[in-house]
Amino acid sequence: MKEIKFSKINISKEDINLVGKIIKSGWLTHGKFTKRFEDKFKKYTKSKYAVSVSSCTAGLHLSCLASGFKKGEEIIVPAQTHTATAHAVEYTGAKAVFADVNKMTGNISLKSIKKNYTKKTKGVIIVHMAGYPCDLQEIIKFCKTKKLVLLEDCAHAVGTKYKKKHVGNYGLTGSFSFYPTKQITTGEGGMVVTNDKKIFNKIKKLKAFGIDKDIKDRKKQGDYDVKFLGYNYRMTDFQAALGINQILNYKKNLEMRHALAKRYLSNLSKIKNIKCMPYSKDCSYFIFQVFCKNRDKILKQLKNLNIGVSVHYSNALPRMSYYKNKYNLNLINYKNSIEYGTENISLPVYPKLKIREVDKICKTITKLV
Ligand SMILES: Cc1ncc(COP(=O)(O)O)c(C=O)c1O
Structure with missing residues (x-):
């Protein structure tokens, strides 16, 4: 039987040529294409801010850090998800607490969140499994009442809506994945969207070593400070260039x-x-x-x-x-x-x-x- 593939990437010849041009230009990272991709992505999801990152896992990790999760705290995550959702919590020293999911949707439910809630619970990460939106309304209400941070793992969810609004806009952040089997791909890569300016600024710095100034804002070479421990979770410009037309189309x-x-x-x-x-x-x-x-x-x-x-x-x-x-x-x-x-x-x-x-x-x- 003629092979039917599980996934096929959707990248045009023009985009492949553009990648070649960027590589030849020598400006391979934190240039104008990452910014352009972020702008197009946030326009698509109608979010105020977007930060490109090296993977969805990196985006989830930075979201957990920016939320202040730490040792001694518990974060509820679905028991049925990619290991990245729980790992992101554990990287911070906090404990990933597993909640059972709905048998058909694969999504976490309010009932199982409540069952796992303790005095140590500081947050919940929901996953829109296979692109089905979680029942957000009641989860948001519970998180507000208990003062819990809600984060959205949107790795499957480019194009998922809840009550006409794109997911990723309901939690403090939404993290997307551009792994090759995903709806759009940059090889590896991810995007964090948020509507909170403080969180946006924090994640932007955390993804680049904790450096406090962009190159364009520096008065002289090397003029920057580092006030906290950051990472190198940047997406390259030639990866970002691949994503631009995919999100536009x-x-x-x-x-x-x-x-x-x-x-x-x-x-x-x-x-x-x-x-x-x-x-x-x-x-x-x-x-x-x-x-x-x-x-x-x-x-x-x-x-x-x-x-x-x-x-x-x-x-x-x-x-x-x-x-x-x-x-x-x-x-x-x-x-x-x-x-x-x-x-x-x-x-x-x-x-x-x-x-x-x-x-x-x-x-x-x-x-x-
Ligand atoms: C639900 C979920 N979260 C997170 C990830 C991690 O994404 P990435 O490979 O971009 O780090 C995946 C990967 O498939 C996923 O399915």
């Missing part, structure tokens, strides 16, 4: 994702032994998640048939040795997350994927289940 990309998701649903929603979420106009459709028993067997068969699929993610974080051993976690508390991890299959969604390829994937899966 994202509306079309998102429309195609929705058309493909609708096709998956019309093929699969009535098939016995397959479960999937109903259509949502607010979802980014980073991937199309289906759930079935015997998942691993089906994955193997799909691979043999040259159909590219993935899993997001196979092992809920409390099953990972690092967290399981460190916090002596009892897996009984993460039943939904573990079930989500063992039953999900991520089907491909990207603008170059053809409707007839979606039909072929659906026909094959229907036969296999």
